[in-house]
Amino acid sequence: MEYPDGLHYTKDHEWALEEEGVVTIGITDYAQSELGDVVFVELPEEGTVIKAGEPFGVVESVKSVSDLYTPVSGEVLEINGDLESEPELVNSSCYDAGWMIKIAVSNKKELGELLSADQYADYIKSLK
Amino acid sequence: MKRTVLYDRHVALGARIVPFGGWEMPVQYAGVLAEHEAVRKRAGLFDVCHMGEVFISGPDSTAFVNGIQTNNVAGMAAGQIVYSVLCDEKGNALDDLLVYRMGPQSWLLIVNAGNCEKDYAWMAAHTGGARVTVQNRSADFGLLALQGPKAVAIAAAVITFPKELKYYNFALASFEGAEVIVSRTGYTGEDGVELMIPAEKTVALWDALMAAGKNAGIAPCGLAARDLLRIEAGYSLYGHELEADIDPLTAGLGWVVKMDHEFIGKGALEGLIPARKKIAFTLEGKNIPRQGFTLLVDGVPAGAVTSGTFSPSLQKPIGIGYIAADKGVSPGATIGVDIRGKRAPARVCKLPFINPGVFK
Numbered sequence: 498m499e500y501p502d503g504l505h506y507t508k509d510h511e512w513a514l515e516e517e518g519v520v521t522i523g524i525t526d527y528a529q530s531e532l533g534d535v536v537f538v539e540l541p542e543e544g545t546v547i548k549a550g551e552p553f554g555v556v557e558s559v560k561s562v563s564d565l566y567t568p569v570s571g572e573v574l575e576i577n578g579d580l581e582s583e584p585e586l587v588n589s590s591c592y593d594a595g596w597m598i599k600i601a602v603s604n605k606k607e608l609g610e611l612l613s614a615d616q617y618a619d620y621i622k623s624l625k
Numbered sequence: 626m627k628r629t630v631l632y633d634r635h636v637a638l639g640a641r642i643v644p645f646g647g648w649e650m651p652v653q654y655a656g657v658l659a660e661h662e663a664v665r666k667r668a669g670l671f672d673v674c675h676m677g678e679v680f681i682s683g684p685d686s687t688a689f690v691n692g693i694q695t696n697n698v699a700g701m702a703a704g705q706i707v708y709s710v711l712c713d714e715k716g717n718a719l720d721d722l723l724v725y726r727m728g729p730q731s732w733l734l735i736v737n738a739g740n741c742e743k744d745y746a747w748m749a750a751h752t753g754g755a756r757v758t759v760q761n762r763s764a765d766f767g768l769l770a771l772q773g774p775k776a777v778a779i780a781a782a783v784i785t786f787p788k789e790l791k792y793y794n795f796a797l798a799s800f801e802g803a804e805v806i807v808s809r810t811g812y813t814g815e816d817g818v819e820l821m822i823p824a825e826k827t828v829a830l831w832d833a834l835m836a837a838g839k840n841a842g843i844a845p846c847g848l849a850a851r852d853l854l855r856i857e858a859g860y861s862l863y864g865h866e867l868e869a870d871i872d873p874l875t876a877g878l879g880w881v882v883k884m885d886h887e888f889i890g891k892g893a894l895e896g897l898i899p900a901r902k903k904i905a906f907t908l909e910g911k912n913i914p915r916q917g918f919t920l921l922v923d924g925v926p927a928g929a930v931t932s933g934t935f936s937p938s939l940q941k942p943i944g945i946g947y948i949a950a951d952k953g954v955s956p957g958a959t960i961g962v963d964i965r966g967k968r969a970p971a972r973v974c975k976l977p978f979i980n981p982g983v984f985k
Contacts, residue, residue, distance in 0.1 A: 533641075533849065534658045536935040537911040555965070557913050559657045559935050560849050588656075 498526045498621065501592055505608050506617035509566045512592065515608055520569050523596040524556065524587065527621050532558040535587040540576040540598060547573060549607050553598065556587065569607040571600040629674035630767055630827045638845050645848055646739030648675040653847040661853050661937050663844035664813050668773035670834055671846050673819070674827060677741025678766050679734040679748065680727075683757035690732045693748055694724060695873055695890070697883035701726040706793045706808060709881050710873040711736075711744060712890030716897065718867045718876065720744050723810065725795060733806075735768070737863045751889065767827025771834060772817035772846075772854075779838040780807070780818045783830070790818075800830055812851060814858025814977060856932050856943065859905065859976030865916060865931045866903065866945060875899040875947070877976075901928065901947040904954060905978065906971040907939065912964045914944035914971070921961035921968060922952045930962065938979045944971065 500506065505513040510528035514521045529535065537557040547553045552564040553573070576598050580586060586595040602608070612620060627648045635642065640651035651672065653660065663669045681690055691698050696709035703726050711719040720740040725733040736744045745761040752759065771780050781788065786798040786807040795808040806821040822830050835843060852862070861867050866876055872890075873882050874897055882894060908914065914933035919926045928948030936943045944962065948954050956975050961968040 533653060534656050537913070539912065555912070557911070557935070559853060559913075560652075562913065562915060585658075 498530070498618075499592075500525065500614040500618050502614045504592070504614060505568060505611035506614065507566065507568045507611055508620060511566060511568055513568045513608065513611060515602065515605070518602055518605075519574060520571065520600045520602045520608070521596050522567060522598050522600065523591055524565070525617070526591055528563075529588050529591045529595070532556060532561060532563065534559050535584045538580045538584050538587060538597065540580070541573050543573050543576060545573045547571065547600070565597065567598075567600065568611055569600060569602050569604070571603040573598050574601050575599040627675070629672055630824055631672045631674060631831055634828065634831060635672065635845075640845070640847060643848070646675060646737065648738055650675060651845070651847040653849045654845045657847070657849040657853060658937055660844055660846040660850035663842065664773045664815055664846060664850065664854055665938065666774065667842040667844070668771060668775040668779055668817075668838050669813075669844050669846035669850065670831065670838070671770040671772065671851055672831070673770050674767045674824075675738035676768050677736040677738060677744065677761065677763040678768075678821070679736060679741070679745055680760045680762050681732040681734065681748070681757055682730055683755070684730060685755035686730050686732055686757050689752060689755045689757045690724065690734075691886050692888050693751060694722065695882040695888055695894075696724065697886045698724055698726065698732075699886065703728050704794050704796065706795055706810060707881070708793075710867070710878055711747070712873065712888070712894070714889060714893065716872040716874075716890040716893030717869055718863070718871055718873055719747060719869070721861060721863055721867055721878075725806070725808070740863060765824055767822050767824050767830070769820045769822075769827070769831060769834065770811055770813075770817065771820065772811045772813040772815045774816060775838070775841045775843075776815070776817035779834060779841055779843060780820070782837040783833045784820075800833070801826060805830070812858075812860055813854035814860075814979065815854075852932075853934050853937075856934050856945065857936055857938055857978045859945075859978065862932065871947075872897065872899070875901050875903065877903040898950075900950055902950045902954065903945065904928075904948050904960075904973050905945050905976045906943070906960065906962075906973050907936075907978070908942040908944070908962065908969055908971050910969045911942065912967075912969055913942045914946075914962045914964065914969070919963040920946050920948050921963060922948065922954060924961065924968065926963075927952050927960075936978060943978050945976070
């Protein structure tokens with residue numbers, strides 16, 4: 498399992514990357530591994546305003562379904578349209594080509610409440 | 626939690642292990658979609674050692690076996706297999722099973738892992754003075770399912786059995802001096818065999834099949850692929866389409882309920898008009914119907930999903946469920962599935978969802 502440094506993590510297994518006020522969100526290696534083959538990712542429309550901790554979408558794998566929770570509040574600037582035809586990118590490239598949404602973050606302080614890579618790795622260990 | 630003799634093989638192959646029916650079983654190795662493709666196009670090997678094996682023998686064994694399940698087995702020849710249902714007095718399903726006629730006074734029943742002890746106790750309690758011996762020998766045997774268009778050729782490279790072996794027939798063969806029951810059966814819709822062998826020889830047989838199938842692209846397959854393949858093929862699974870409150874007629878298994886003999890539950894099933902009907906459906910959207918989701922007719926709750934998945938063969942979500950019979954829903958109709966509060970339109974269709982290369 499890989500949890501890259503520089504990303505922020507949630508206990509719901511999303512990651513967040515902040516670059517100049519824009520936060521990219523996806524799910525972690527642990528999450529994609531637990532889900533198994535992803536076959537559909539339901540994402541919000543661009544322009545939707547979402548609140549930290551609330552569901553913004555759904556990821557369906559062959560065997561299970563999970564809500565996606567946003568780690569930070571803000572307006573959805575962009576969704577990853579490639580996931581429409583290639584949902585398997587979530588499995589093969591969860592931190593890169595399998596990203597889900599980009600948000601214009603409304604309160605950067607929310608990032609400070611998230612886990613670091615080391616903290617998240619410890620949290621995963623505690624689940625086992 | 627029990628482990629099969631193949632547990633170490635699964636771990637070495639990188640399987641994800643989950644609890645299932647009291648056993649720690651591999652749910653997937655490379656991934657459910659890759660395993661599904663292996664079985665539909667090449668061959669997949671499944672550890673089904675968790676399944677239960679109950680042997681019944683004795684002078685009254687034929688009458689006894691005929692009386693505890695719904696199919697009529699009296700006319701079966703040695704070497705034949707039938708699918709059947711074990712019912713209680715109310716006609717509800719205790720389990721579904723395969724019945725093997727081993728000889729004139731000798732039978733083998735293969736039952737679900739999670740129901741095996743319950744089934745065995747039920748059978749033992751219903752001998753009613755018949756001259757039979759009922760033995761739960763699940764721990765003595767391993768069971769492997771080799772499925773897919775290349776499965777029979779791979780099996781034939783390892784063990785010798787008649788090539789003309791027919792669907793739902795079995796032959797006795799040998800592997801490293803041990804007797805193997807080779808059945809032309811399976812739970813995927815593909816051609817293939819199921820191999821029953823003494824427990825201590827199971828790992829060697831697994832290894833031999835994996836080696837013999839290497840060039841043909843054999844893949845070890847887990848429970849997730851097994852479930853996906855059986856849903857596409859329209860087979861029932863206990864705990865989903867069959868349950869303690871579902872009778873075989875409601876479950877669409879009337880073809881294995883024969884009223885020309887006496888069996889436990891017959892009185893309840895005779896003349897029964899099911900209040901629910903089993904239906905299959907595909908969805909136009911991409912959300913997957915899951916077990917327990919509500920089925921809607923004209924927007925009103927009328928039933929529930931028993932199994933649902935994403936079909937790689939059809940590239941769309943598919944489901945099976947029960948719906949109130951008086952709604953008159955039949956193939957071609959459009960119904961709804963309540964998927965987390967949203968109504969997803971579904972088109973009712975016939976089972977199976979696909980017609981793979983099943984050998985019959």
